[in-house]
Amino acid sequence: MEIPLKIIILFTSVIRVINTSVVINRFDDDDCELDAELVEEIASYENVTKRIMEEIRSNFGEVMYNEYTRFIDTFGARPSGTEVLERSIDHMINLTKHHGLNDVTTEELQVPHWVRVHESASMLQPHVKNIAILGFGSSVSTPPEGITAEAIVINSFDELDKTDKKTIEGKIVVFDAHYVTYGDTVVYRSQGASKAAKKGAIATLVRSITPFSIYSPHTGGQYYEKNVPKIPTAAITLEDADLMRRLQNAGDKIVLHIKMLSTSDTKTSRNTLVDLKGSVHPEKLVIVSGHIDSWDVGQGAMDDGGGMMISWFTPVILNILKLKPKRTVRAILWTAEEPGLIGAQAYLKKHMNDLDNINFIMESDEGTFKPLGLDVAGSKKARCIVKEVLKQFAPINKLTNSGYPGSDIVIFVHQGIPGASLLNENERYFWYHHSEGDTMNVQTMKDVVDCAAFWAAFSYVIADLSVDIPRQ
Ligand SMILES: [Zn+2]
Structure with missing residues (x-):
């Protein structure tokens, strides 16, 4: 099965x-x-x-x-x-x-081979600042020149659902849900890209799924829904997510630039069985x-x-x-x-x-x-x-x-x-x-x-x- x-x-x-x-x-x-x-x-x-x-x-x-x-x-x-x-x-x-x-024996199988080639991001407005990112496994690349767009900080899928499509279209959605449990919070990583893409977002950045950070982005798996445009998706640090939340709350317009390049194919790997x-x-x-x-x-x-x-x-x-x-x-x-x-x-x-x-x-x-x-x-x-x-x-x-x-x-x-x-x-x-x-x-x-x-x-x-x- x-x-x-x-x-x-x-x-x-x-x-x-x-x-x-x-x-x-x-x-x-x-x-x-x-x-x-x-x-x-x-x-x-x-x-x-x-x-x-x-x-x-x-x-x-x-x-x-x-x-x-x-x-x-x-x-x-x-x-x-x-x-x-x-x-x-x-x-x-x-x-x-x-x-x-x-x-000791091995059993061969086909496995995904997703390779992170290059990733970078920066904030252009309201001030220029480097943003540490870490793409999620299986994320698509941005166009070679990258994406430059306004960001909107969204706290939950509930808030995403309630937000007008016109408000999100063409923007980078930044999910800033705070860590409660891994199970509660990881959905923004695993499902956030497709949910935001359905509302017209062109990329998502996700507050890392961790209760603690010294400016560390955390990667992980994510899943694109069928028949939904695949958009680039990456982790950002707790510090940058919280900064963007404060800027948005203060009424500042946030503009980000994101560049991501990855490759994806399939390879052969092995489960290893060691028997006594x-x-x-x-x-x-x-x-x-x-x-x-x-x-x-x-x-x-x-x-x-x-x-x-x-x-x-x-x-x-x-x-x-x-x-x-x-x-x-x-x-x-x-x-x-x-x-x-x-x-x-x-x-x-x-x-x-x-x-x-x-x-x-x-x-x-x-x-x-x-x-x-x-x-x-x-x-x-x-x-x-x-x-x-x-x-x-x-x-x-x-x-x-x-x-x-x-x-x-x-x-x-x-x-x-x-x-x-x-x-x-x-x-x-x-x-x-x-x-x-x-x-x-x-x-x-x-x-x-x-x-x-x-x-x-x-x-x-x-x-x-x-x-x-x-x-x-
Ligand atoms: Zn593990």
Whole structure:
């Protein structure tokens, strides 16, 4: 089944709500009744989970963190469709074998390759000033000479709807909605261009989707509606958006000049699958995942170098520790998540007939800061089993049930597969997200190693339990 891009955009719009301080927790903690035998079985894993965590924290974690740092500093940004992304995938394949696991395969797919060539903007009236911009992925170019036009600052789609078409025609719409949650605010990035184009706008600039800025524009995906003129669209800083709002409120006429050039085609990329084959049920899978691609700014260290690395490390370290669970632990390094979950969609389509074999699917794509627990999707019984397993990881035992765990795995969860994403202290995630600020400087070894220790030990228990995680 092909997931329409529009649905994906809506998904990615809402799923990030869990990154905010408002976590929806519909899980009733006091309401779990598991068989005494299963509770006892889960408790019996305590020694092995302690051992895995200890080995990673005191020994192998540093090796992993050094490999992670080296990976990020060697390849830097890894945008969909680029050669550097493919070389980074080759590197991870070689690294897997270097650390003793040979069961690594790739699955090819076609991915978007959008390249930012040149971007610049300036304010011409009421005074001359440089405006930092960062085009949104898939934005069209301006004409070669650029666009010079009056700007109108609009705060919401509601205000856009209420504004007369004549007032907007031929102008650059500046959306200055303030960050509430990622899910609430990202719609101006993902849908703003087409909505403004329907009213006759010739370009849109969007206040970056972040709660904090030191003059940093933040990029991201956007979607053009069918049969609506495609207009250039880019992020501006919080500072410039707020300046333009003040100027407009004071009655000043704002004139901007924008020049954007990009190219767009399609390339071949790969999802990477790293398997530690199960000892009893090799066909059954516990998947741990993160995406290896990134935007073209910063280093993609946080989004999603950290999540990709701790997921890759899970089967690798279990193999090193000679811990072979009953089910296969499969790390998937998704490609092309940023342009719209392209790698995950291809995997879902290719494996549609054996989805029943996916026992549990996990993703880390919201930061690898201090780990807190899991956001779990699945039946009540599934959540109760996870809750019971989490007890031995206290204080990493928080369990939420937002309904939208992660980004890539949401399309699997919607197929009824139970899954979880990593909860972590990521209050600052959107400070750096999709900007030049996403570098190794935002990570610390202790936090990433703690995430890796939890990720590997938890996966081991789920993959080794005598019972499958129930879908009902
Ligand atoms: Zn990501």
